[in-house]
Amino acid sequence: MIMETCLKKVMDAVDIETFFVCKDEEEGRELALALLEKFGLKDTDIVFIEHSGPGARVRARGYLYRAGDQYAWLEGEN
Amino acid sequence: MNKDKKVLLAPLDPVHDIGLKIMNRALKENGYETILLPPDYQPEEILKSALDNEVGAVLISRTLGYGVAELLSKFIDQAEAVGLREKVKIAIGGMGIRVELAQELGYDAGFGPGTVPEQVIAFIEDREPVLDLSGAIKSKKDITQGFDYKYANKRIEELLDQIAEKTLAWAADKTTSAIQRAELRRQMLDLPEGAEKEEARKQYVQLSDEKIRNFYENGTMPPYTRPLAPQEMADLEKYVETTKAQMRMKKLQKTDKNPTVFIQYGTGCPFMDIAHAKVGESWGADGVVHFDPSWNARAEGFLEGVLTHEQDGTIITWENLKKIKESLEPSTLWQVRAHRGLNTPETVLMAGKAGADMTKINVAYGSLGGGTDPARLTVDAIQCMKYAKEFDMPFDVVTNEELCGVPAAKAFAGMLTTAHIAIKMGCRPVLQPLFVYSPEVMITGEMEDNYVDFNAGKIMALRSIINAPIWPGAPIGFLTQTEDRVQSSLSTAMHGALASSLGVEAISIASSDEAYSGGPIAGPSRIDTLTALKESFRFFGSASIKPTEQADVIAEKIVNGIIDTLEKALEYETFPVALYAGVYGSTAEGAYPGRGGKGSVVTK
Numbered sequence: 001m002i003m004e005t006c007l008k009k010v011m012d013a014v015d016i017e018t019f020f021v022c023k024d025e026e027e028g029r030e031l032a033l034a035l036l037e038k039f040g041l042k043d044t045d046i047v048f049i050e051h052s053g054p055g056a057r058v059r060a061r062g063y064l065y066r067a068g069d070q071y072a073w074l075e076g077e078n
Numbered sequence: 079m080n081k082d083k084k085v086l087l088a089p090l091d092p093v094h095d096i097g098l099k100i101m102n103r104a105l106k107e108n109g110y111e112t113i114l115l116p117p118d119y120q121p122e123e124i125l126k127s128a129l130d131n132e133v134g135a136v137l138i139s140r141t142l143g144y145g146v147a148e149l150l151s152k153f154i155d156q157a158e159a160v161g162l163r164e165k166v167k168i169a170i171g172g173m174g175i176r177v178e179l180a181q182e183l184g185y186d187a188g189f190g191p192g193t194v195p196e197q198v199i200a201f202i203e204d205r206e207p208v209l210d211l212s213g214a215i216k217s218k219k220d221i222t223q224g225f226d227y228k229y230a231n232k233r234i235e236e237l238l239d240q241i242a243e244k245t246l247a248w249a250a251d252k253t254t255s256a257i258q259r260a261e262l263r264r265q266m267l268d269l270p271e272g273a274e275k276e277e278a279r280k281q282y283v284q285l286s287d288e289k290i291r292n293f294y295e296n297g298t299m300p301p302y303t304r305p306l307a308p309q310e311m312a313d314l315e316k317y318v319e320t321t322k323a324q325m326r327m328k329k330l331q332k333t334d335k336n337p338t339v340f341i342q343y344g345t346g347c348p349f350m351d352i353a354h355a356k357v358g359e360s361w362g363a364d365g366v367v368h369f370d371p372s373w374n375a376r377a378e379g380f381l382e383g384v385l386t387h388e389q390d391g392t393i394i395t396w397e398n399l400k401k402i403k404e405s406l407e408p409s410t411l412w413q414v415r416a417h418r419g420l421n422t423p424e425t426v427l428m429a430g431k432a433g434a435d436m437t438k439i440n441v442a443y444g445s446l447g448g449g450t451d452p453a454r455l456t457v458d459a460i461q462c463m464k465y466a467k468e469f470d471m472p473f474d475v476v477t478n479e480e481l482c483g484v485p486a487a488k489a490f491a492g493m494l495t496t497a498h499i500a501i502k503m504g505c506r507p508v509l510q511p512l513f514v515y516s517p518e519v520m521i522t523g524e525m526e527d528n529y530v531d532f533n534a535g536k537i538m539a540l541r542s543i544i545n546a547p548i549w550p551g552a553p554i555g556f557l558t559q560t561e562d563r564v565q566s567s568l569s570t571a572m573h574g575a576l577a578s579s580l581g582v583e584a585i586s587i588a589s590s591d592e593a594y595s596g597g598p599i600a601g602p603s604r605i606d607t608l609t610a611l612k613e614s615f616r617f618f619g620s621a622s623i624k625p626t627e628q629a630d631v632i633a634e635k636i637v638n639g640i641i642d643t644l645e646k647a648l649e650y651e652t653f654p655v656a657l658y659a660g661v662y663g664s665t666a667e668g669a670y671p672g673r674g675g676k677g678s679v680v681t682k
Contacts, residue, residue, distance in 0.1 A: 011353055013600035017563065045596045048561035059563055063597055067346030068304065068388035074313045074349065 003040055008072040013063045014041060021055040028056030036062045079167060079202050081109050083134030088115040088124040090140045090153060097171055097193075098139045104195030110202075121153045125160050135167045135202050138185075142174030147183060154184035169201060216327055216409035218435065219338050219364065221583040222472045222506040222547045231543040231637065237644035238498035245456065245499060245653040252457045253682050254675070255285045255378055260423035260461065263380075267396065267431060286379025293381050300373070300381070302388035306349065311384065314349050318405045321356050325407060330362035330608065332615040337577055338584040339611065340413065342553065344369025345598050346387040348398045352405040357601045361608040365411030365435070367552075367586060368402065370394045375419025376449065376674050380428075390598070394425055399432040411435045416462055417476055418448030420675050423461040430469025437466055437473040439500070439507075442492025445657050446669035447479040452654035454675035459496065463503045472506040474549050481556075483517040483668030486536055487639020492662040494640065495653055497546065506547075508583070511536045513550035513573055515557040517668070524632065529558060530576055534625035535632025537580040542637060550577050553588035563603070566590045567610035575614040579623040587611060 007014075016035060020028045029046050036044040041062025048059040065071050087102050089095035095117045102114045113131055115124060128136050138153065140146060150170060157163040170180050171189035180188020187201045200207035229235035262285070265278035283294045292298040299305075306314075330339050341363045343351040355366045371391030374380075384397045392398060399414065406412055414429035416422040417440035426437050439462045445452035466473050475496045477489035490511065497507040513533050519525040524532050533550070540548055555573035559566035567590045577585045589599045590606035647656040656662060663669030 011357070011601040012350065012598065013602075015563075015600065015602065043597075047591055047594045047596070048563070050562070059561065061591075061597065061600065063600075065350070066388065067350050067598060068302065068386045069347075070310065071349065071353075074310070074317050 007040065007064055010064045011071075011073065012065050013061050014039070015047065016060050016062075017058065019055055019057050022051070025049055025051040025056055028058055032058045032060035036060055079134040079204065081111075084111045084113055084131050085135045085137065085202060086113045086115070086124070086128050086131065086133040087137045087139075088119060088127070089117045090119070090121065090124065090138045090149065091172070092118045094141050094172070095139060098137065101137060101171070101195055101198050105199065105202075108195075108199055121149075121156050124153075125156060125162060128157075128162055128166065129160065133166060135169070136162075137198065138168065138170045139172045140170065140175075141172050147179070150185075151183045167202065169198070171198070216329060216364065216407075218409050218411060220472070221338055221549065222508060225506075225545055225547050227501050228545050229543065230545070233641055234494065234543050234637075234644065235498075237641070237648055238494055239502075241495055241644065241647055241653055241656075242499045242502050244651065245495075246460070246502065248652045249457050249460050251682050252679050254423075254454055254457050254461075254678055254680070256420055256454075256458050256675075257423050257461045259285050259379060259421070260427045260465070263396075263424050264427060264431075267428075282379070287377045290377055290379035290381065299385075303381075303385055303393065306384045306386055310349070314352070314401070318352065318356075322405075322407070325356070325360060327359055327407065327409070328362040328608075328612065330364070330612045330615060332618075333620050335578060335581065335620065336615045337549075337574075337582050338364045338411065339574075339608070340365040340367050340411070340549075340551075340584060340586040341589070341604060341608070342367040342369050342586060344371075344391045346371070346389050346392055348384060348386065348392055348401050350598075351392050351402055354599070354601055354604060355402070355406060355410070358604050358608065359407050359410055361605045362612055363410075363604075363608060365413060365584070366406065367413045367438075368392065368394070368399070368415060370415065370425075372419070372449075375421060378420050378675075380421055380424060394421070394428070396428050396432070399428055399434075403432050403434070413437060413474075416473075418444030418450050418455070418672075420450065420454070420458075422455070422458045423465060426462040426465040426469075426471070426473075430465055430471055434469075434471060436508075437462070437471050438476065439463060439466060439473045439496070440476050441496045441653065442489065442657060442662050443476050443478045445654070445672050446484065446492070446663045447482045449672040450674045451676040451678070452657035452671050453679045455672070456652070456654045456657075457679050460499065460503070463500050463505050466500075467503060467505050472508055472547075473500075474508040474510040474551075475500070476510045476552065477512055478552075479663050479669055480512045480516045480518060481514070482663070482670075484663035485518045485639065485667065486511070486516070486532075487636045488643050488661075488663050488667070490536075490539070490636060491640045491643035491647065492657075494543070495644070495647070495662075497544075499653070508547045508549045509540055509544075510549050510551050511540060512552070512556070513554040513577060513585070515555075524628075527628075528626070529555075529573070530623060530625050531629040532632055533573070533576060534580055534629040535636060537582060538629060538633035539636035539640075542633065543640070547583040549584040549586070550582055551586035553586045553592065555588065556592075559588060559593045561591065561594045563590045563606055566593060567606045570607040571610035571614035574611040575618050576623050578615065579618065579621075 416425035589603035
């Protein structure tokens with residue numbers, strides 16, 4: 001199954017949660033956003049990040065749809 | 079397999095066999111003869127027992143760990159080598175076991191966490207399981223049932239009575255354009271197509287703001303708004319039909335004591351709201367609350383059509399409300415808010431006609447923190463109450479002015495004043511104290527030790543005053559939650575457990591991304607908090623959370639503060655006049671009487 005097919009079935013957003021081994025919050029933020037971009041997500045942001053000791057715990061989000069968009073999962077029903 | 083053959087249950091595990099013991103009991107209760115081997119048997123011993131006893135099925139259990147997959151796979155190879163594999167059904171169960179894994183390892187079935195005995199018995203009997211879904215069959219609950227609104231605190235009743243009587247007498251000959259529009263909307267909805275209906279529509283437009291008139295007269299859409307296309311509507315219908323057919327609803331409550339749980343929707347798009355509502359229903363939400371955008375409330379007049387909006391809050395139109403209502407499960411409570419703004423009577427009227435179960439009517443918050451003129455909102459609120467009574471809709475009365483900095487006692491005095499007016503009109507109000515980390519306590523430090531006492535004190539205060547339903551919100555835990563998924567979910571769960579322990583009737587909960595301001599709430603984040611809340615109900619069951627003695631001190635302070643506020647309010651002509659004067663919250667405390675609709679109250 002190709003990525004595009006999977007993303008079409010996402011209701012609104014993809015959250016990726018992970019731990020980056022990094023020196024500070026800024027590096028963690030850059031890594032998270034770069035990762036989302038690799039997944040083909042464009043409308044991205046960091047929902048939560050906390051750096052402590054060895055790295056950063058991150059909750060990063062890519063929106064597939066915002067309100068008012070046309071939702072591919074809805075089109076898929078017909 | 080029939081019951082003349084035995085079932086062998088064997089933990090291929092050094093220690094764990096609880097799951098098998100549960101299944102063993104269920105099989106016996108269903109008339110099967112079983113052999114339950116103890117833990118730590120070698121595969122060869124298990125196979126020998128199966129052959130010696132000529133069993134019809136072998137149920138293996140194993141907790142997964144490093145190298146375990148190989149062990150389980152080898153067991154199947156060994157069963158094949160001794161000629162057992164083709165004769166008997168072999169299944170594996172345990173933590174970490176999934177159907178796919180079981181198939182991959184060569185088993186006939188796999189049973190993971192959450193398996194019920196019927197699934198295993200059905201496997202043995204070569205049939206589809208008949209699952210008992212009674213836990214998921216929900217019925218709509220009236221959270222006001224059993225409350226008589228009798229006052230235990232007679233002094234407060236006496237004060238409220240006098241304020242309510244003066245206010246109702248003052249409002250008796252007053253009206254507003256909102257009330258007139260509501261009646262015109264009724265005609266627009268009820269009348270058949272024709273000149274009379276057109277006339278009602280024309281009058282409605284004349285009583286609306288310029289941007290609303292532009293919509294009706296020139297088709298000009300407000301910014302970031304568009305009508306949904308016919309194809310989108312057709313797709314939605316199909317989506318709702320398909321989703322309804324596959325709905326299986328969880329039940330959050332562990333005991334009857336656990337409160338009814340509401341979530342709030344208002345993504346901006348009725349379609350996304352519907353999608354979120356279906357997620358919420360599936361994961362156990364008992365009710366959903368419609369959030370509209372503030373510009374929608376502040377304009378005189380409503381738009382029409384199925385409209386989507388790119389920003390927070392879903393536009394109230396008759397068609398949007400109908401679409402959302404049609405998508406909900408029969409057991410889902412649906413609330414449409416009418417607690418601030420210039421269209422509150424029309425909101426309640428449309429909510430009632432669209433089949434809403436509840437609404438939200440307010441004066442103090444809408445006036446002091448919601449930007450609406452106190453006199454306008456009071457007159458409109460009284461009309462809202464008439465509609466609420468007509469459509470038999472209970473409504474909550476919020477105290478969100480606490481978030482502006484108004485002390486709880488004053489906010490409660492405002493809530494009780496509105497509620498008492500409603501009671502006198504024969505309505506069924508629900509008290510909605512905030513269950514949050516409010517600015518007042520940030521300053522006073524009353525939540526420095528814990529989040530329990532202040533919230534408990536609020537409920538205890540209200541319970542000592544009146545026998546009325548209580549629905550803390552909204553959402554519970556507000557301002558304690560961060561963007562961290564675990565922290566916010568846990569905070570919701572803890573506040574939910576506390577609310578349940580205090581015996582309230584309902585709660586409204588946030589999603590796990592409610593504190594995130596960079597974008598809309600995402601569907602999965604709703605599941606986080608619903609799941610966490612369910613776990614907290616499971617954890618506490620009928621057990622309670624015990625506040626410290628400080629809660630009694632806080633409760634007493636709140637009750638005295640309410641009396642003090644009401645005594646001061648009584649010195650003024652009416653409720654709205656006291657609101658203007660800052661009795662229910664002053665500008666120094668962050669309460670500013672709203673200007674929306676100022677000067678628009680007229681004598682009939």
